[in-house]
Amino acid sequence: MPSTLFEKIWAAHQVVPETLDTPAVLYVDLHLTHEVTTPQAFTMLRERGLQVRRPDLTFATMDHSTPTDADQLFGRVPIKLVSAAKQIEQFDKNCKEFGIELLDVMHADRGIVHIIGPELGLTQPGKTIVCGDSHTSTHGAFGALAFGIGTTEVGQVLATQCLLQRKAKSLAVNVEGALPAGVAAKDLILAIIRTLGVSGGTGSVIEYRGSTIRALSMDERMTVCNMSIEAGARAGLVAPDETTFAYLKGRAHAPAGAAWDQAIARWRTLVSDPGAVFDREIHIDATQLKPMITYGTHPGMSVAIDEPIPNLLNDPVFQKSIDYMGLTPGQQMLGQKIDVVFVGSCTNARLSDLRAAAQVMQGRHVAPGVTCLIVPGSQAIKREAEREGLDKIFIAAGAEWRESGCSMCLGMNGDLVPRGAYCVSTSNRNFEGRQGIGSRTLLASPALAAASAIAGCVADPRALNA
Amino acid sequence: MEPITRIQSRTVVMPSTNIDTDQIMPARFLTTTTRAGIAKHLFADWRYDRDGNPIADFVLNQPEAIGCQVLVAGRNIGCGSSREHAPWGLYDFGFRAVISSEIADIFKNNSLKNGLLPIVVDETTLEWLLANPGALVTIDLERCTLTLPTGAVVQFPIESFARVCLLNGVDETGYLLSQNDAISQFEKHRA
Structure with missing residues (x-):
């Protein structure tokens, strides 16, 4: 039977399939963490005497409460916001204690979690990616199933590398035609959200499809997928293609050598099959869009x-x-x-x-x-x-x-x-x-x-x- | 977690649609590293004026709200940020259920994991509840029913496994940990 991209990724990550009584146990390939939505999860691990199951699949950065002023960020003067300073310090301690690689305030690769994941090549097609942040949907631009979770779930993933999940519905957003000059990916996603409404995507994983999407750069696809959550959707996906592969090639954590060729071959299968049925579809004419x-x-x-x-x-x-x-x-x-x-x-x-x-x-x-x-x-x-x-x-x-x-x-x-x-x-x-x-x-x-x-x-x- | 089987309470009504988690728990309170005392920040920007004094006509500041365990909200409550601080705040304030005609996914998930029942009802039932603040309602988690003072009984959907956990007062983490062998097998198979 023809499958959607979402169904393919879902099927490949079911540790235990879903039943009427129990949700699926879904394996997580990449867990991104930051200072704001994790402290209580680490507390839970300590209270129960648990370890982080896969520190090698867990990455940490600091982005939400960090100062953007260089003097404060690099410690030349104290961070003005005392509670933020404490949170940053606590996260540093937690990562050290549990053996998680942290891109801290002094690190040259630090940045917004959803920007550095792709930049470092951690974000890859076909992966399941979670983070205690609703804009985790950004990573879907690479054909990864990526979604935001709460702090309890952060603790669960730290402890088991898995989540309990019910399978979402699928929603195809088909966008055709060339974006007019001066119209950006942001304009496109705002128009899509206006069409869907802010809860139009609830319970669904969106797949963005069509000639307009194929013509977007990775940066633009990330902007679109990023705001999937603003339509209520759990995640947004774009099937990987040559644009995706060209972006990833040579990145720090991307496969290299023979592994790269194998990865590409695998990634090419990550498309919705012809005839795959979505629970719902909408159509957008990109040629009519304006800023x-x-x-x-x-x-x-x-x-x-x-x-x-x-x-x-x-x-x-x-x-x-x-x-x-x-x-x-x-x-x-x-x-x-x-x-x-x-x-x-x-x-x-x-x-x-x-x-x-x-x-x-x-x-x-x-x-x-x-x-x-x-x-x-x-x-x-x-x-x-x-x-x-x-x-x-x-x-x-x-x-x-x-x-x-x-x-x-x-x-x-x-x-x-x-x-x-x-x-x-x-x-x-x-x-x-x-x-x-x-x-x-x-x-x-x-x-x-x-x-x-x-x-x-x-x-x-x-x-x-x- | 305390087991939940039945909740009987008067309702507090917030008719706004799309109440996002930034309203429920503004971002400036997220620098906390615990859950302690978080109720005082619940709806902070709707609840207090510039000087930090309670705004008298905001529903949570009214005497009728004291002791209420059920919040009725306009469509699509909990949209936006994944912050679990939102359901923590509602629970800490005393709420044990949130009723709306649509509840955003992440908020719904987070609520289920914290003993806060997310109850989705049809638009007609929601309209009645919005129009009758303070109504004494009964939620029966065994039967998955909401009973209105009119005698009307409304069935509500709830994820089956979360329901069992809530009824027994156990959390899902224990179940996930018990899957260790299957997880190891999966990892081995993929390697």
């Missing part, structure tokens, strides 16, 4: 850049959201005054994202009164961007160039958007208070964010790049 921006308090509340905010005032939830945002139904987002721009996060902090922002900002200056923070996704990306001179472009434009981390995406490390301020952000969530108490987030692509930083208001990057 997108959110106006509300969840990622499904978005408009195309030339489209007015809808008027749904008979819906109390919409009313509450629009009041929080201080916006007006019927208003155009274009021209909306802004205060902060954040280019960063596991969604959009890879080298191509920084290049897109730099292209817009080159030879221009951030508008007076606007704070612009550029936070690379990893230390490796930071070095590469500096080699290309992107940092100089940002600094000359009046933006701040920081050390890598999650930063202002969720503001755990003290990088915050002030109360009431508008922030055009390349991150993934525009929830109330996500970037700081009372913050107002407008999600968009790096190019749109950069164009808005220059204009001092929401701007169409296509106009500036023309």
Whole structure:
């Protein structure tokens, strides 16, 4: 019987198949960990006298609560946020005690967990990958089954390398046609979320398919898969192809020599068979897409850049959201005054994202009164961007160039958007208070964010790049 | 974990749809390395004003909320971040069940592992519950039923293994550990 890609990966990792009474015991090939969602899991191991079963399949980094200020990060001055400093210290202890390789604050390969996994070649087609973080869906861009888990499950995977799982439903998102010039992967995924709704993917694993997806770079596929969770989906997948293999070849943890050829042969089978049946399918015409921006308090509340905010005032939830945002139904987002721009996060902090922002900002200056923070996704990306001179472009434009981390995406490390301020952000969530108490987030692509930083208001990057 | 068989309680109602885990437990409280005392941060930005004083008209600050074990929320509660701090906070506050017409996957999973019942009901039942805050409801985990004060009995789905664990007050980790031989076999077979 023809199988979907998801079914193939699922079948290959069932230690014990699912029954009516019990979920499947699913094997985990790669467990990524960070400082925020693990402390209580290590406590559980200690309380029960358990060890980490496979430290060799477990990797650790620090990203969420780490400062992006170099002096604090590298220990030249104390970390201002005492609780964050303690958490970082605790994670260091936990990793040492349990024998887990940690890319700590001084490590040259440190970065956002979902950015360094692919960068180091740890993320590979056909693997099952979990992490105590909902944006683990990012790794699905490589044809890996990757999903976020809670802290109890982190403890279970540390102890057994397995999880109890019920098989998800499958959802095909078919995207056809060329993306118009100036339309980014971020615009595509925002449009998909708007179509599906923020719970449209609940209980499902999405497979992104079609000519548009095949034409995307790995960076772009990661942006798309990253936000699968914002449609409620457990995971997002793209079948691996030559683009995937070219990205992985030569990476530190990627197979080499004869093992590489064997891996490629195996990876080529990781596609949904012709005639494989999905529980549900949707179709998107990429040729009609425009730059997108959110106006509300969840990622499904978005408009195309030339489209007015809808008027749904008979819906109390919409009313509450629009009041929080201080916006007006019927208003155009274009021209909306802004205060902060954040280019960063596991969604959009890879080298191509920084290049897109730099292209817009080159030879221009951030508008007076606007704070612009550029936070690379990893230390490796930071070095590469500096080699290309992107940092100089940002600094000359009046933006701040920081050390890598999650930063202002969720503001755990003290990088915050002030109360009431508008922030055009390349991150993934525009929830109330996500970037700081009372913050107002407008999600968009790096190019749109950069164009808005220059204009001092929401701007169409296509106009500036023309 | 304490076994759960039956919960009888008045409801607390939060009609908003898409209540995300950033609202339930804002990120700035995630630097904790324990679970202790986490209830005080539950819904912090909806519950307290700028000076840290309780906002009187927020539902969790009202006297009727004291002792309530059942939270009724608009569609799609628990979306967003995987932070288990969200169900920890709800449990620590005193909740033992969350009822909605849709509950986000990771939050649902995390809740089941912490003695917080995620109960998905049809839209009509949810509408009734939203319209009748403080209703005395009974949840029977043996029968998988929710009984409303009108006498209406609503069946709810719940993952079968998690249900058995909850009924017996045992956690799933013990079961996973008992699979050690099968896991070793699987590892050997693949190597």
